[in-house]
Amino acid sequence: MKRYWDAPVWIALGMLACVGIAGHAQTAPAARAQTMAEVLAASRPSDWHVLDPAYTLYLELASGRVVIELAPAFAPNHVANIEVLTREKYFDGLAFLRSQDNYVVQWGDPNGDDEKKRRSVGTAARTLKAEFSIPTGDKLKFTALPDRDGYAPQTGFSGDFPAARDPKSATAWLTHCYGTVGVGRDNDADSGGGTELYVVIGGARWLDRNITVAGRVVKGMELLSTLPRGTGALGFYENAEQDVPIESIRVAADVPVAERTNLEVLRTDTPTFMALIESRRNRHDDWYKVPAGYIDVCSVPIPVRTVGATKP
Amino acid sequence: MKRYWDAPVWIALGMLACVGIAGHAQTAPAARAQTMAEVLAASRPSDWHVLDPAYTLYLELASGRVVIELAPAFAPNHVANIEVLTREKYFDGLAFLRSQDNYVVQWGDPNGDDEKKRRSVGTAARTLKAEFSIPTGDKLKFTALPDRDGYAPQTGFSGDFPAARDPKSATAWLTHCYGTVGVGRDNDADSGGGTELYVVIGGARWLDRNITVAGRVVKGMELLSTLPRGTGALGFYENAEQDVPIESIRVAADVPVAERTNLEVLRTDTPTFMALIESRRNRHDDWYKVPAGYIDVCSVPIPVRTVGATKP
Numbered sequence: 001m002k003r004y005w006d007a008p009v010w011i012a013l014g015m016l017a018c019v020g021i022a023g024h025a026q027t028a029p030a031a032r033a034q035t036m037a038e039v040l041a042a043s044r045p046s047d048w049h050v051l052d053p054a055y056t057l058y059l060e061l062a063s064g065r066v067v068i069e070l071a072p073a074f075a076p077n078h079v080a081n082i083e084v085l086t087r088e089k090y091f092d093g094l095a096f097l098r099s100q101d102n103y104v105v106q107w108g109d110p111n112g113d114d115e116k117k118r119r120s121v122g123t124a125a126r127t128l129k130a131e132f133s134i135p136t137g138d139k140l141k142f143t144a145l146p147d148r149d150g151y152a153p154q155t156g157f158s159g160d161f162p163a164a165r166d167p168k169s170a171t172a173w174l175t176h177c178y179g180t181v182g183v184g185r186d187n188d189a190d191s192g193g194g195t196e197l198y199v200v201i202g203g204a205r206w207l208d209r210n211i212t213v214a215g216r217v218v219k220g221m222e223l224l225s226t227l228p229r230g231t232g233a234l235g236f237y238e239n240a241e242q243d244v245p246i247e248s249i250r251v252a253a254d255v256p257v258a259e260r261t262n263l264e265v266l267r268t269d270t271p272t273f274m275a276l277i278e279s280r281r282n283r284h285d286d287w288y289k290v291p292a293g294y295i296d297v298c299s300v301p302i303p304v305r306t307v308g309a310t311k312p
Numbered sequence: 313m314k315r316y317w318d319a320p321v322w323i324a325l326g327m328l329a330c331v332g333i334a335g336h337a338q339t340a341p342a343a344r345a346q347t348m349a350e351v352l353a354a355s356r357p358s359d360w361h362v363l364d365p366a367y368t369l370y371l372e373l374a375s376g377r378v379v380i381e382l383a384p385a386f387a388p389n390h391v392a393n394i395e396v397l398t399r400e401k402y403f404d405g406l407a408f409l410r411s412q413d414n415y416v417v418q419w420g421d422p423n424g425d426d427e428k429k430r431r432s433v434g435t436a437a438r439t440l441k442a443e444f445s446i447p448t449g450d451k452l453k454f455t456a457l458p459d460r461d462g463y464a465p466q467t468g469f470s471g472d473f474p475a476a477r478d479p480k481s482a483t484a485w486l487t488h489c490y491g492t493v494g495v496g497r498d499n500d501a502d503s504g505g506g507t508e509l510y511v512v513i514g515g516a517r518w519l520d521r522n523i524t525v526a527g528r529v530v531k532g533m534e535l536l537s538t539l540p541r542g543t544g545a546l547g548f549y550e551n552a553e554q555d556v557p558i559e560s561i562r563v564a565a566d567v568p569v570a571e572r573t574n575l576e577v578l579r580t581d582t583p584t585f586m587a588l589i590e591s592r593r594n595r596h597d598d599w600y601k602v603p604a605g606y607i608d609v610c611s612v613p614i615p616v617r618t619v620g621a622t623k624p
Binding site: 101102132147148149150151178187189202203205206208209210221222225226227228229280283286287288289290292294295296298299 | 413414444459460461462463490499501514515517518520521522533534537538539540541592595598599600601602604606607608610611
């Protein structure tokens with residue numbers, strides 16, 4: 001399964017809109033097809049932006065650090081509440097309680113269902129009004145994918161996040177892709193608040209607009225995706241010894257500069273990112289025989305690298 | 313994230329064809345929407361078929377048994393070759409060499425690149441002509457999904473497998489979904505033969521029609537999806553101590569009856585399976601607020617249970 005780029009295939013980036021069915025859409029020469037590695041190698045420093053420490057969380061496990069970028073543009077109240085919980089050390093010493101194969105891992109208070117034993121939320125709220133989607137308004141930046149999506153009228157990227165929007169209702173929301181961080185809730189739409197969070201480790205697009213998405217994992221997914229699967233219903237661990245402890249969660253801005261993980265993300269509103277999308281829609285290295293002519297929103301990587309690195 | 317079914321929503325199963333955009337397609341009352349659990353509970357014994365031991369492999373790891381169903385209808389030559397390799401114990405003592413997060417795990421001969429050291433393939437072939445797709449002919453059973461797909465003109469199910477077909481070229485192929493087992497190859501399309509196999513643990517639809525699919529994992533995926541990720545390029549383990557040994561692979565038919573894992577699979581050419589698809593396209597339990605009105609081929613579970621069990 002080696003992959004090399006070779007064949008000088010010519011494609012027209014701007015003319016690929018709405019090609020939703022597999023088959024290589026070839027129209028007029030415009031730019032040489034590139035591999036993702038080539039796109040990134042040719043990127044300029046201005047194509048990248050540094051993660052905002054004020055909206056970055058470090059989830060510390062015995063196995064290492066997971067870095068989460070929060071999404072205040074899409075879930076302002078939940079993000080603010082999660083930051084209060086974090087700063088008041090609500091999460092420290094809690095644990096991953098659930099690991100359901102090809103779906104989600106989830107952390108929270110092992111005593112969360114027991115009102116007498118559960119941890120206090122301090123000055124935070126235990127529940128909040130749902131933030132399943134936002135009005136797009138006039139200002140929402142959105143880089144649309146050229147391809148049709150099944151779960152939403154349109155998909156693409158907003159800020160550092162895979163997203164969807166509906167022109168009819170003038171709303172937008174974050175899509176459930178690998179690494180998406182969401183807010184667990186009970187049946188009531190407004191029953192979540194951030195005390196229990198999950199991370200998608202499989203497919204879960206059907207959760208879109210059914211739950212508040214608060215961010216995404218930008219580094220350390222492999223620490224979560226390999227957590228032993230729970231054998232109870234919905235992948236919950238059946239006894240407390242199986243729970244995977246959380247040492248702490250911190251807002252990056254509160255961590256000494258020397259201890260931070262300094263990451264930058266490829267901007268999704270750039271020609272470089274558009275070239276990256278095309279490099280994934282149609283792969284032209286020697287290994288591939290049939291370019292897909294399509295990419296779904298969850299299959300487009302949003303590159304992250306150490307600040308100033310020349311390779312991701 | 314509890315899920316209960318409650319709301320008595322009425323839907324028309326037969327009238328949902330080609331509804332590809334999110335939004336609950338509600339037309340005329342025909343059948344009460346069911347949850348997947350209800351669909352399975354109402355299934356009849358004839359809705360299920362027992363896995364054919366002649367085309368079932370047991371991959372034995374220290375952590376347990378992985379059960380693989382082979383796909384002779386789609387890759388007859390590769391399946392036959394893999395069975396020769398298996399029966400001549402080619403795989404016994406080899407190892408998983410690769411674990412790439414959100415993509416694939418892969419096993420083979422650690423010395424596979426060294427022509428002098430690599431294991432003999434015995435009476436099997438080392439390479440075969442690619443079997444990326446098959447002619448649909450008149451006989452291929454195919455249960456089409458009502459929804460549009462991006463990567464293929466049409467998706468659905470053939471036998472026990474997620475699949476796609478193209479009416480224009482009159483071809484069909486197996487889609488790369490979670491659990492798909494494929495035949496590793498080098499750049500040459502005809503350079504694979506089954507000595508190195510991979511299992512999809514993430515998204516990989518762009519591999520469709522680029523590689524021979526030989527089967528799918530029907531039980532034990534969690535043993536593979538949690539393998540430690542390799543830190544080398546493409547997720548290969550960087551040193552031999554990290555390799556995950558394979559104790560043996562056996563054709564189920566060659567295993568004493570008392571030691572077999574007796575499984576049956578829900579037939580995909582039944583009204584029960586159509587009801588299952590609908591139960592996943594639109595979830596109507598109390599937890600869900602916005603039914604997706606859509607399902608992609610990789611998100612439809614193909615239920616497997618112990619023979620004669622009343623629950624999966």
